[in-house]
Amino acid sequence: MPVALELIAVSKTFTMHLQGALRLPVVAGLTFSVRAGECVVLAGRSGIGKSSVLKMIFGSYRCDAGQILVCNGGQQTDVAHAPPRRMLALRRSTIGYVSQFLRAVPRVAAIDVVAEPLFGNGTSREDARSRAGELLQRLNIPGSLRSLPPATFSGGEQQRVNIARGFLPKLPVLLLDEPTASLDAANCAIVTSLIVEKKKQGAAIVAVVHDEGVREKIADAVVDLTNFAVAA
């Protein structure tokens, strides 16, 4: 299978100007690649920068040095240097991201939170909503909740809404930040099987997963960020 995502010598340091320009190194020289249908799990102790790496691939954190190459349909984009307009198009066509916590928008119903990535992609609203409903059903979000804004949902329900939003569009690269962290065993198993299905459909996945059982079922390779940490 072709390489869908490649990180080459990626480095990142935060400079905190409000704390006297304190420098917090995240990673240096991070290099790995993910093929279509493959899942790479990022490992390392808490705080080492796993979520930061996902955010850099998605473009919500900047990359100081190196390249983050994303391939789709023969077109290659370097996220580290892509202009905002290119990044927005890439997020619509190629890269999906399931964050650790849902950022709820006031007044928007759960069903629309999930269906929104399909709006404007040539899918009709009805079709998008019915597909969103099916996925929410599979994730055990009862019908009565779907028309409510998720702000008042439990942590686990919010996370499943977030997962549905990330999984609904068929995107070739998927970034998952602790997708099973606040789920019970039954829902955890459902999400695990969704991830395995995504791999079979050819998605390249980078995940942060602490649960050993989930990791065993989805990981093809593990990248330990300890090896790319900057010596303090």
Next chain:
Amino acid sequence: MTAVTGMPDEQPLLIADGLSKWYGHRLGCRDVSFELYEGEVMAVVGESGSGKTTLLNLLSSQMEATSGRVLYRMRDGVTRDLAALDEAERRLLARTDWGFVHQDPAMGLRMRVSAGANVGERLMALGWQHYGRIRDTAADWLHRVEIDASRIDDFPLTYSGGMRQRLQIARNLVTQPRLILMDEPTGGLDVSVQARLLDLLRGLAADLGLSVVVVTHDLAVARLLSHRIMVMKEGDVIEAGLTDQVLDDPREPYTQLLVASILPP
């Protein structure tokens, strides 16, 4: 975040090219350049006095730049320098292809004319004459901004602040403009009213594929509405990029200060 429509290789709708404005020796804004494409929402943030409103006035030709140009792609596909348009052409643009949402709705509305007429007026300026069609279109727009049909003959004077702001939006959108400029559209509204307005604006911008420049000092508004963000300080653009990138990974000391100053909900 909502989708950006359009092809990556198309021409920008609006181009600011090295815009500067001096009020005598005092700087309004300096060397501002950006390109805005159809369907893109860009937020301009910064404290009061940072040059945000000056920039908006330069973009809308309400003020003349000391140097620099504003280019706009007209409906015929030709991109033109706004300074080179004659007065009639500029007025037609302002009445049809642009909308301007003021912080104070009283500036964008006629307070002693009915709500329906406030919306219908822009259509009449375009030559619409059929009273029934104008009234139906106005009623349709009041519905879209969630104003009850029974209020169509009331003066905006009798409306609440949030309703006035929604009416101002309807008045602007009725001519199907492509570019909307907004100056602090949620300023002075209660939080719950703000949320409703933001949700409405978000939906309309996405559904209609509007290009929007929204000036705000409220980073939460910028995060909800915009795809891109430009941070201004003392007349200069100090940081620009994807909204989530600038807000989640701010680089400049001033941007870090702004982001750190948000109170958690």
